Amino acid sequence: MRSSLGRFERPATDLYRSLFFSEIGCGTGIVTEHLSQAFPGADVTAIDICDEPGSMCAHRSGTRFFRMTAAELCATRPQPYDLIVISDVLHHVPRSGRAELLARAADMSAADGVLVLKEWIRQRTVPFLMGYCSDRFITGDDVHFLSEEELRAMAREVFGADSVRSQFRVAPWTCNLALVISASPRSA
Numbered sequence: 001m002r003s004s005l006g007r008f009e010r011p012a013t014d015l016y017r018s019l020f021f022s023e024i025g026c027g028t029g030i031v032t033e034h035l036s037q038a039f040p041g042a043d044v045t046a047i048d049i050c051d052e053p054g055s056m057c058a059h060r061s062g063t064r065f066f067r068m069t070a071a072e073l074c075a076t077r078p079q080p081y082d083l084i085v086i087s088d089v090l091h092h093v094p095r096s097g098r099a100e101l102l103a104r105a106a107d108m109s110a111a112d113g114v115l116v117l118k119e120w121i122r123q124r125t126v127p128f129l130m131g132y133c134s135d136r137f138i139t140g141d142d143v144h145f146l147s148e149e150e151l152r153a154m155a156r157e158v159f160g161a162d163s164v165r166s167q168f169r170v171a172p173w174t175c176n177l178a179l180v181i182s183a184s185p186r187s188a
Helices: 002-016 030-038 070-075 095-107 126-138 148-159
Strands: 020-024 043-048 063-067 081-087 109-120 164-169 176-182
Touching (some): 020 030, 030 043, 030 081, 070 095, 081 095, 148 164
Parallel strands (some): 020 081
16 A cells, blocks of 8 residues: 555655554455554554454454444544545445445544545446446445545545545556545534
8 A cells, every 4th residue: 555655655654653543344354454564563443344354364463353333433432543444345335324434434533634535436447347247246235336526525525625635546447546535523
């Protein structure tokens, strides 16, 4: 992940020195493992609603996996997270629950926290179609992908008009879009 941040690598590295972050929707733990290896001193909380969150994660030092929703984690009143990662999750969440998931992430964020929201965005490309078919027909999930504009609009709606600090594409596909968001807690 660090190498894909380009000119934002230094600010991201400074951010990670706080070493307290969460991954919402960790699945089998592949992204969690990469983050844990890149920042071995980190205190990581990873959650998912799948049967065995983190089941493929071999490097577990400093990482805790829980089977729960973002709302359930939020209800435990965890220490505010300096970084929250949500990677390829929103298209699996029912449309009616997406803003709520992001709002819970904002509620768990530190005052100067950052959220990295990475999504497989809707495009008229062969890679997008392959990803869609995989999620829809092989896994059987009822997925709905957002366009780039819809993803940015949702971020602005939940986190505020000027909340998106930057964005970058995650190689090798242009439909891999990550937004770097100021995710300070929402006022009650």
